[in-house]
Amino acid sequence: MKILLTFISLIAFSFSCISQTYPDYIGAGHETGVTIYVSDENSNDLNTHVISGAERVTDFKAASRFLGQATFGSNYNDIITLANSGITQWIDNQLAMPVTENFYTKYITIFNEIAPQLGPNSTIELDEFLIYSFYQKIMNDEDALRQKMAFALSQIFVISPPTSTLGNRGFANSIYYDLLYEGAFGNYRDLLMNVTMSSAMGIYLSHFQNSKEDLGLGISPDENFAREIMQLFSIGLHELNNDGSLKLDQNAEIIPSYTNFEIQQMSRIFTGLSGNERLDGNPALFTFNFGVMDLTLPMKMYDEYHDVTEKNLLDGSIIMGGQSGMDDINTAIDFLFNHPNVGPFIGTRLIQQFVKSNPSPAYINRVASAFNSNTNGIRGDMSAVLRAVLLDPEARDCSLIDDPKAGRLKQPIERMTNLFLGFNLSTPSGKFWFRDVVELRPKVEQSFLAAPTVFNFFTPFYAEAEFVEPNDMVSPEFQILNSTSGIHYLNIIENALKNRPFGNRTAINTATNNLTINSNDQPAFNFTAEIAEYNNNGLSSLIDRIDLILCHGQLSSGTKAIVTDAINQNINNAIGYDTGDIINDVIYYIMLSPDYMIIN
Numbered sequence: 001m002k003i004l005l006t007f008i009s010l011i012a013f014s015f016s017c018i019s020q021t022y023p024d025y026i027g028a029g030h031e032t033g034v035t036i037y038v039s040d041e042n043s044n045d046l047n048t049h050v051i052s053g054a055e056r057v058t059d060f061k062a063a064s065r066f067l068g069q070a071t072f073g074s075n076y077n078d079i080i081t082l083a084n085s086g087i088t089q090w091i092d093n094q095l096a097m098p099v100t101e102n103f104y105t106k107y108i109t110i111f112n113e114i115a116p117q118l119g120p121n122s123t124i125e126l127d128e129f130l131i132y133s134f135y136q137k138i139m140n141d142e143d144a145l146r147q148k149m150a151f152a153l154s155q156i157f158v159i160s161p162p163t164s165t166l167g168n169r170g171f172a173n174s175i176y177y178d179l180l181y182e183g184a185f186g187n188y189r190d191l192l193m194n195v196t197m198s199s200a201m202g203i204y205l206s207h208f209q210n211s212k213e214d215l216g217l218g219i220s221p222d223e224n225f226a227r228e229i230m231q232l233f234s235i236g237l238h239e240l241n242n243d244g245s246l247k248l249d250q251n252a253e254i255i256p257s258y259t260n261f262e263i264q265q266m267s268r269i270f271t272g273l274s275g276n277e278r279l280d281g282n283p284a285l286f287t288f289n290f291g292v293m294d295l296t297l298p299m300k301m302y303d304e305y306h307d308v309t310e311k312n313l314l315d316g317s318i319i320m321g322g323q324s325g326m327d328d329i330n331t332a333i334d335f336l337f338n339h340p341n342v343g344p345f346i347g348t349r350l351i352q353q354f355v356k357s358n359p360s361p362a363y364i365n366r367v368a369s370a371f372n373s374n375t376n377g378i379r380g381d382m383s384a385v386l387r388a389v390l391l392d393p394e395a396r397d398c399s400l401i402d403d404p405k406a407g408r409l410k411q412p413i414e415r416m417t418n419l420f421l422g423f424n425l426s427t428p429s430g431k432f433w434f435r436d437v438v439e440l441r442p443k444v445e446q447s448f449l450a451a452p453t454v455f456n457f458f459t460p461f462y463a464e465a466e467f468v469e470p471n472d473m474v475s476p477e478f479q480i481l482n483s484t485s486g487i488h489y490l491n492i493i494e495n496a497l498k499n500r501p502f503g504n505r506t507a508i509n510t511a512t513n514n515l516t517i518n519s520n521d522q523p524a525f526n527f528t529a530e531i532a533e534y535n536n537n538g539l540s541s542l543i544d545r546i547d548l549i550l551c552h553g554q555l556s557s558g559t560k561a562i563v564t565d566a567i568n569q570n571i572n573n574a575i576g577y578d579t580g581d582i583i584n585d586v587i588y589y590i591m592l593s594p595d596y597m598i599i600n
Contacts, residue, residue, distance in 0.1 A: 059083060061554075062083075070091075070094075071148055071421075072144065073414070075422055087391070095145070097143045100141070101137075103133050104296070106137065114129075128435060131437060131448050131449075132435075134449070135436075139420065139421070146181060149184035149382070152353035153184065177449065187381060188346065188385075189380050192333055196329065201225070209286060210270055212272065225267075234346070237256065238254050238257055242369065244368070258314055262312070266311075271307045271325070275292075275300065276294060276297035301324070313335050319332070342371065343372045347388075348364050349460060358405040358473045367385060401600045407600035408476075410477070412444035412445070419501070420432075422550055425524070427504055427506075428521050429518075439503065443488035457479075462478065501525070531583065533545050539564060540564070551593075563589045
């Protein structure tokens, strides 16, 4: 993303901005679409064996580039393993991998370990354990693609941050995240329905205890969820073609997907939902305070509070009056799920999360078509959508790296997890209790499941004004990159490498009934292989290795020269500058470069 490289260099650091080049186009994807015919020793038929471009064994750079898109990060061995097995096989294995431990189970494990030691007045479960579950899974569990997909979905189906003090929200949010995690490879219709019925979502977007109209009491149905399920979760603001382009009416004007009238009609559909049962297991009433409700359960329909009158949907069709509340909701979910906008709208959001900010119409069309129908004619198969996103020529073809619209800015959380996973971070206890809502969010404006608004940390439509918008492009993640967050990022990375990666909060402060940083359980990187690389093969070889891990082999010659010169100056001028310092500084300099910050 050459335009964005210029912008990021002005904000983040003083390196010269040199467009990334990849002149040899080594790697999987450059031959995508090419068919190779081979014959075995028993046959002269050239069609005996056919190998497609996507199935060929990839080289190290392409393997690293793919893992940079599909995971939270990878180390050198991960890259070599993928290069030897191939991208398609890796995706097959990941999609077939069962859920061994979900977030709620992991959350409960942490809670049961810590809560009894903190006393009855502790509220720690509300804002920490789910964050720890997230990083614990990233660092330990093998289902990397499912985790990355859940994270992407959490930025579409946004809920309130785990720092909320409402009810048993920590438990409820872990159940909510499991809807995305367990449903990551399932059907989009199920995702939409499960999110709709979630107590966590119901409280966040206020259709929890949303009652039918009562003019005498001044009650009107809340419109919040009705608006967002259309605007953000399914069809978007405007009618779309399958390639994501805007449909136009006979006057060449864009066509709104819905109006205020449709929001009002939809809000009446989502009435009558409230808590399923109390925390003590007793039956609940619609009007009970949600603080006494078991928010880990999906909401329950109370038909006496549901609007049973006739309702109009977007295309002029009608939900007849007199249906039960759940029949109304299922009808609405079916209608939204089958709307032609959903494929291009959700497909574009996922492409932006995994691959690039500015996909071509052809790319969007291919992904939307996979949403519309998988190989068995099933609509909404998210595993098929994910394959389409990751295996598309626009994602894999290395010749497109030089395209000005290639790539995206890595999100702050990704920049940290790339570092953690790339260099085998470990802790004495095996716990990774990183409270990013304190260590990251105030500085770089992102932490796990803590978006400030329903529109996420950044909107998918944000376009930086000076370099991006004039070129009819968007730069979503740049909405949270500014002079302040850029400087904080530099300091965070330097501190991670030269002090500690993060404060591991595995100690208990009995005076405050809270967890605190444990000085005897601090995380540390394993640079054994990097030390051997430098000692055996020198600085250039060390830079190449770290380039492969962090930049997928795309570190520009200009940046390599700057890093090399800086390290040599340090060696010559700094007293006591040893191999450990060299490795820390090489990683630090590279992580400040546009070659790292932009994934192409």
